[in-house]
Amino acid sequence: MTTTLALAARLRALPDDELAALLRARPVRRAGISDFFDLAEALLDPESVQRALAPLDRLRLATLAVLGEADGAQTVEGITTRLGGHPATAGTTTEAVRATVDALAALALLHPADDGAAAYDAVTARLAAWPALGLPRPAALLDTAPPAVPEPLTPAELAASERLAAERAFEAVAGVSELLTELGREGARELQKGGLALPAAKRLADALAVDAAVVPVALSVAARAGLAAVADGLWLPTAAVAAWQHSTTADRWRDLAGAWLAGLPGDVRALLTARSRSPWGESLRAHLAWLYPAAVDETEQRVDQYVREAEWLGVTAGRFPGDAGALLLEAGPAAATVAMVVHFPAEVSQVYLQHDLSVISPGPLAPDVEARLRTMADLESRALASTFRFSAASIDRAVTAGETAASIHDFLAAVSLTGVPQPLDYLIADAVERHGRVRVRDAGPGAEGQAVVRSDDATLLGTIAVDQSLSSLRLLRADERTLVSRFPRDVVYWALSDARYPVVAEDASGALVTPQRRRIAERTAAAATRDTAAELVARLRSADPAEEDTGEQWLARQLDQAVRARQTVVVQVAMPDGRLVDYLLEPTGIGGGRLRGRDRAADIERTLPLSSVKGLRSVD
Structure with missing residues (x-):
């Protein structure tokens, strides 16, 4: 087994970028961490280990279980052989095990060795405690075979599924188009806690002629394709919409499906690709529960989001991938689009x-x-x-x-x-003849109100003045042919236009202008955030006493850790003649400038001056 001492030494030796990446994957509280020993202890804390173990898939958990059963480090070949003898991991390849070992090492959940790895005591102990938490015991991680995969669809079932998928795909393209048109007419407010405000959700549902529960799916699909984004708390179309709206239906579906595919996390994409010709219903849920035994609900929620979008986009129909859906996962959006458009209804250009x-x-x-x-x-x-x-x-x-x-x-x-x-x-x-009978312009300096409404048709202007649908504009009569409002010109213009008055807008010189109601969400670079992981790495490096292993503070912490853990270590000692001698020692105490411990090789007690100790390393 491997302890905190070995992890601390490994953390100290890691390049800064790898160490920062580890800390981003496994965040720790910065308070109380003053050196690499503190960091190693924080990473091997039982709660920290549990948070890291919970989202792991069964192969990674099984690898840790196998290492926990082994005596010392195991090679990749040895781990592969052990895994191959269990139902849950039968057929696992050496390449898959090597990738798994690398991934677990990057999370500081196992200790890399020469072409292999060793288990950390804290990780093994946490896995052993899983049954008390209602989670599988280590042996069950290895011995529980995966659920059976249902048979593929029959040719008749597949044909029906493909027709239904094409119908949904066509409807999805039309739905996203309608969604973007409605967002351009009036944005949809996003709540601070996430999700659409209820009035906006209802309005969009009416515009798309769908249930309100479908609106977030459509909005997510549009956002993934870069067609909608949040700006100042409002969902709005982006500048990419103009080109997309004028593309063919096939190209528009290709963009939406391609964005869905690109947005899949790596593990979800691998999972769905492996089942590209199999149902995604209850059998997929059963497989997820087997694959992620410590995070069943969280994983289902995460995958369900993509499955719902796939169903709405026509990637699946009745949770069965059609030929186009399978090709999307296997070959990409271009091949999928060729298969999908065969089933699209023919478009017309006359009415x-x-x-x-x-x-x-x-x-x-x-x-x-x-x-x-x-x-x-x-x-x-x-x-x-x-x-x-x-x-x-x-x-x-x-x-x-x-x-x-x-x-x-x-x-x-x-x-x-x-x-x-x-x-x-x-x-x-x-x-056309009536167009422009009502004109709106910004009020000039010193004028009463912010916008002026003029018309040579006094009767029409009188009708506007008493129109209750325009009461919010607070229109006041300045003279027989002029009304003023305290609102800006564009607000007044669009209110009159929505009320179906023949209105035009003018600039200060009287020239006609066309106000743009359609707001665009500009794509901006993500705001810079503090990189707390990099900051912690920099602080640890600055506090490290020396780059050499002979740093007194580093040696003192190593020895103290070895004494507390009663861990056998290799101590390098400088002899009077200048030689360096290694002792296999179990330290028992430090005091008076001396190190005391039992020499495991000679089976005697030794007392060594601390000034002669030049290095220390774990025997793991």
Whole structure:
């Protein structure tokens, strides 16, 4: 077995970057840690060891169990042989064991030796105490075989699963698109404790026509793809949305699925890839409970997040990966997209324009056609055959964005299967003629209020002044053709636009401008945080007495630790003739400038002057 003394020496010898990485993986309280012995004791504290053991998978736990049973250090080949004889780890390769040993050594849970490792006493003792905590005993970690993997789907079941997966994938792309449109219209507030504010969640659920529980899934998928982010406490679209919205449906799904894949933690990705042709339902939960026996609930919650997103994205259907889902894990998003689009419904680029000012799409609209249509018509219902509707306000919105009567008419004539109905022609002409009857600009210096609303149509202005839906603007009449508000121009402009008044915005000189309602979440570099691990490493290095092993303080702490642990060590002593002699000694006491201990090789008591002791090392 290996003790604190060996770990302290190892920590002292580690390069700074490796030591800092260890401390980031296993944070310790900095208070009370003044040297490497204190750090070793903190890392081998039972509670600290338990926190490090709990999230480990069964192979790593089984490796520690095997080392705990062994007498001294074991080679990688020896560990592999021992593991191969147990049901839980049968078939484990040497390469897998070597990677496991390296990972456990990086966590200071085992002591590396020549092409192998040894167990720390504290880690072995903690594993032995697991049954008292309701956790598996070390032997059970080795002897419990994994649950059986269910049989793959039949060809008929697989075909049905693939069709369902493609339907969900198509709906997910449309859902993310609608989510981003709604976030651009009005951001969604993020609570300080995490999660969306309830009003925002309900609004987004209505916009996506889904249950409120689906909104966080859609938002997570969009965020992983870099399409949505939080800025000033609001979820908003990012600058990447414009290009994504105009991509093909296949490319948009590829981006979403690829981001989901890239976001998988390494262990989760390996687990799901290994089951790319098997169900992910209850059998996956059973496997997780076997694989992570000390962190069952935590692991299920972590994996469930990705499984829910996979189901919504169409990577799985009914928790069964289809061909596209399997290819996503095995070959990447490009190959998966080729398999997925085969099952997508055909997109259309033409619509039916109705006399009642509605628009009916006979199938999923091509993204570029839908994006242009939505600048001049409002979405009423989304499905494989969506419905839109024109109104004076929607046409006015398009004109504000730069469209003209001619450009609107030309676009509609090109995409319509039924021509442009006369009522729609009248609506376009009337809306364009009325456009700009109400004008909003910033109030000048010394003016009453922050925005001024003007119109030559006194009747229309009077209607605005008494409109209860605009009461929050606190509009006050300055004269027969002017209203003032204490709110900024853009706030007043959008309130009037939402109330469907033919409003335009002006700058101070009277030139027309187009206020941008769509806020973008800028991607910023993560704020620098203190690297407490690096700070602790620097403090330990500065307090270390010397680089050589003959540092008096270092030797004193080593000897004190060996005496307290009654640990046999190799003591290097300088003889009067200049020779260095090694004694295999069990120290029993220090005092009066002398070290006392029993020489295990000669089986006699020795007393050595401390001034002659030049080094000390563990026999582990």
